[in-house]
Amino acid sequence: MSAPQKWEYATVPLLIHATKQILDQWGDEGYELVTVIPGPDGSNPVAYMKRPKQES
Template sequence: MTTWEYVTTPLLIHNTTAILNNWGSQGWELVQIVTGPEGGLVAYLKRPVITGENA
C-alpha cells in the first residue's frame, strides 16, 4: 500500500511557476491550491513515502 507525506507552501503570485517547479523537481505532486487564512494562496502537495518495502 502506498503511504504519502504532505507539505503546504505559500505561493507568491509573481513566482508561482518557479515555486511549483521547484517542489515538482523534488518529487512533490500538486494536490490543490486554496486561499489561505490571511488571503494568500497556499499549495498542498504530496509524494509517496519511500520505505524499504517500496524503495
C-alpha cells in the same frame, strides 16, 4: 497483496509573482500538486503537495 501506498505532504505558501518557479521546485523534489486554496489571511494562496513516502 502489497501494502497500500504511503504519502508525505507539504503545505507551501505561493507568491503570485513566482508561482511557477515555486511549483517547479517542489515538482523537482518529487511532489505532486493536490490543490491550491486561499491562505489564512485571504490573500496569498497555499499549495498542498504530496509525494510517495520513501521507505526506510
